[in-house]
Amino acid sequence: MTAPKLETRAFNLWYGNFHALKNVSCSIPPRAITAIIGPSGCGKSTLVRVFNRMNDTIPGVRTSGEVLLDGVPITGEGVNLRALRKKVGMVFQRPNPFPLSVFENVAYGPRIHGLCDGDGLHERVRRSLEATGLWEALKDSLNDSALSLPPEQQQRLCISRLLAVEPEVLLMDEPCSALDPIATAKIEQLMLSLKSRYTIVIVTHNMQQAARISDFCGFMLLGEMIEFGETGPMFTRPKDSRTEEYITGRYG
């Protein structure tokens, strides 16, 4: 058993009085795709936001328990959030490129982190666009506005923007929900091509997607992690009757 890349231990989160994550303990393996599934409102987005402390910006949030990255706690004061978010990047439901050129979107992170300039920066942008399969399509339109790209390319660009700062973990919150099936298939292929180098956590309400691309899977219900394990066995022989009910489509 390899050491987990990310781990929560008896983690709770409240929005004011509302208990949104209940005693969640899970271990996310490195260099694999872990899918978080469950009905709308069960806490999937809240859980992935825990891994880069994105809930911190929401007023009235309280937490208890531990979250670890490579065995080191990332909860509490004294954690460098900028460094954390460089290591643990996030892609959202709707592609959200900056209203800048293609090049400047990808160069943004390296610039603010002081990673390189001049030729080094151009090279880094090229590699990041290559990694998501965008380079060939966009190399002659690097100065075009990112907002003029079709949604699938915008989502790839958002992933390139993360890769440019050399993250270790990619959090993806329903990254395909604004995309058509063909674009979705392309993003899924991209995720599969990235998993040898990155730890990927994807939230999806699409169980076929979870079954197709994930190695590990967590099923949540009403803020609880009901079942967590390898995707194959979970889909064929779920341990909990609630998991079975969900994956056979009886609710959700």
Ligand SMILES: Nc1ncnc2c1ncn2[C@@H]1O[C@H](COP(=O)(O)OP(=O)(O)O)[C@@H](O)[C@H]1O
């Ligand atoms: N900023 C917030 N303030 C108050 N409640 C919230 C906030 N964000 C989410 N919630 C509530 O927490 C629960 C879990 O939400 P969320 O993590 O978005 O679920 P999911 O991603 O599984 O649909 C829901 O009941 C939701 O209404």
Ligand SMILES: [Mg+2]
């Ligand atoms: Mg959500």
